[in-house]
Amino acid sequence: MRHKLLAGLAAGFIATVGIAAPAQAISPSTADLYILHAVPDLTVDVWVDGEILKADFEPGTLTDPFDLPNGDYEVAITAAGAPLADAAIGPITLTLAANTSYTAVAHLDADGNPTATLFTNDLSTIAAGQGRLTVRHTAAAPAVDILANGAAALTNLTNSKETKADLPAGTISAAVAATGTTDPVIGPADVTIQEGVNTIVYAWGSLEDKNLQLAVQTIGGLHSNPNGVQSGTAGLAADLNPVVLSLSIAALVALLAAVSVATLRVRTSRQSNR
Amino acid sequence: MFNRFAIAIVTVFLLAGCSAAQVEQLAPTPAPASGAPAGPQIGSESAALKPTRQPVPPVRVQVGDISVDVPVTPVGIEADGSMQLPPDVSVAGWYQYGSDPGSDTGTTVVSAHVDSLEYGLGPFSQLKNLPAGAVITVSSADGTTHDYTVESVQSILKAELPLDQVFDRDGSPRLALITCGGQFDYDSLHYSDNVVVIAVPVA
Numbered sequence: 001m002r003h004k005l006l007a008g009l010a011a012g013f014i015a016t017v018g019i020a021a022p023a024q025a026i027s028p029s030t031a032d033l034y035i036l037h038a039v040p041d042l043t044v045d046v047w048v049d050g051e052i053l054k055a056d057f058e059p060g061t062l063t064d065p066f067d068l069p070n071g072d073y074e075v076a077i078t079a080a081g082a083p084l085a086d087a088a089i090g091p092i093t094l095t096l097a098a099n100t101s102y103t104a105v106a107h108l109d110a111d112g113n114p115t116a117t118l119f120t121n122d123l124s125t126i127a128a129g130q131g132r133l134t135v136r137h138t139a140a141a142p143a144v145d146i147l148a149n150g151a152a153a154l155t156n157l158t159n160s161k162e163t164k165a166d167l168p169a170g171t172i173s174a175a176v177a178a179t180g181t182t183d184p185v186i187g188p189a190d191v192t193i194q195e196g197v198n199t200i201v202y203a204w205g206s207l208e209d210k211n212l213q214l215a216v217q218t219i220g221g222l223h224s225n226p227n228g229v230q231s232g233t234a235g236l237a238a239d240l241n242p243v244v245l246s247l248s249i250a251a252l253v254a255l256l257a258a259v260s261v262a263t264l265r266v267r268t269s270r271q272s273n274r
Numbered sequence: 275m276f277n278r279f280a281i282a283i284v285t286v287f288l289l290a291g292c293s294a295a296q297v298e299q300l301a302p303t304p305a306p307a308s309g310a311p312a313g314p315q316i317g318s319e320s321a322a323l324k325p326t327r328q329p330v331p332p333v334r335v336q337v338g339d340i341s342v343d344v345p346v347t348p349v350g351i352e353a354d355g356s357m358q359l360p361p362d363v364s365v366a367g368w369y370q371y372g373s374d375p376g377s378d379t380g381t382t383v384v385s386a387h388v389d390s391l392e393y394g395l396g397p398f399s400q401l402k403n404l405p406a407g408a409v410i411t412v413s414s415a416d417g418t419t420h421d422y423t424v425e426s427v428q429s430i431l432k433a434e435l436p437l438d439q440v441f442d443r444d445g446s447p448r449l450a451l452i453t454c455g456g457q458f459d460y461d462s463l464h465y466s467d468n469v470v471v472i473a474v475p476v477a
Binding site for chain 1: 315316317319320321322323324325326328350354357371385386390391394398399405424427428429430431434435438441453456457460463464465468469472
């Protein structure tokens with residue numbers, strides 16, 4: 001290994017001060033669980049295994065991730081302040097696998113009744129220059145198409161289902177329309193596809209109640225770095241090769257010595273010829 | 275973040291035990307399981323669609339100590355997966371998918387060819403002569419300037435360049451200036467090393 005410090009403080013590799021811990025807490029024994037409240041007009045308490053872990057939870061809000069050992073959890077949603085026996089959703093059993101990220105969504109089904117869906121978040125690495133767009137249908141509405149810049153990009157998405165694609169990083173004008181149509185029922189709205197980020201867009205609310213809208217969750221740290229920096233092709237800035245240099249010096253010394261001896265012989269012979 | 279939530283979960287379960295005991299002491303009959311949240315609550319935020327911060331590209335890098343003053347242009351990835359670079363040795367590239375000088379976290383990565391057959395020897399050939407403490411000024415597209423001081427200058431075998439550290443996005447803000455150096459292989463036309471300057475923001 002050759003690694004030279006030319007100036008400054010870092011004695012080893014590039015200083016690691018300030019490198020943050022990974023953004024995801026999942027591990028071989030734990031899972032991440034986010035909870036999204038997507039039932040309009042209802043402030044709720046979230047119960048996990050008989051205890052309230054999130055109280056007075058407003059529609060359109062997303063929790064930070066719970067870091068939980070893998071296993072089964074009994075989850076229920078009640079109106080804020082109501083007893084567990086009066087659960088509006090559940091109790092339902094969520095099975096969480098280790099090393100996995102989930103979002104549990106409390107939402108309306110296609111007929112407008114409260115329900116819950118457990119989605120798995122795709123944390124696989126994204127190619128450099130791209131971001132991931134995930135779209136989840138959690139609205140009281142029939143099947144929809146997702147339009148990007150006016151054209152249908154992801155089609156025939158139904159309630160409690162998701163679809164996703166890795167796209168070039170950038171901002172798109174996104175809209176939601178009934179399948180086969182292009183008249184938006186939500187949007188258009190600018191959605192930034194951030195490089196190395198899974199941008200998860202939820203359609204929620206009720207078509208009938210005219211309160212359809214988008215919610216967004218982002219999970220970052222999924223990017224790929226360049227595999228190197230190739231920044232020179234002519235050899236003009238090369239260090240002298242020490243092996244070549246020492247051989248050159250040795251050869252030069254030998255040459256000079258030979259020339260001196262030859263010169264001495266010539267002088268001596270001339271003197272002796274006088 | 276891992277530790278904070280692990281502690282929150284453990285605290286919730288511990289306090290749940292405590293509060294149940296208190297309810298039994300204060301009321302003659304056990305209260306029904308309702309209402310009171312069991313201890314510290316997990317954080318949450320609005321999930322409404324909101325604009326995300328757009329990067330502010332650097333446009334110029336000046337290093338007075340080695341008479342370097344170069345324009346900077348945003349670059350991405352080559353087809354072979356390496357960082358793209360402007361062909362002109364007098365123009366530097368900023369890795370546009372990483373941090374910029376205005377980011378709260380991460381390393382702003384700027385690189386230029388040390389030389390090329392077409393353009394000859396470039397200004398970044400002088401990076402290896404930078405002393406620690408030298409000042410680097412980066413100007414950004416929004417008119418702001420950011421000053422950094424050199425923390426280290428290293429020549430690292432390319433295969434050992436710690437890419438995740440150089441292209442870090444989550445740690446404290448830094449500037450990395452990178453070019454090639456070391457030995458040159460006349461068969462493959464590649465240098466052996468990357469010369470890496472790490473600089474930290476002036477407080």
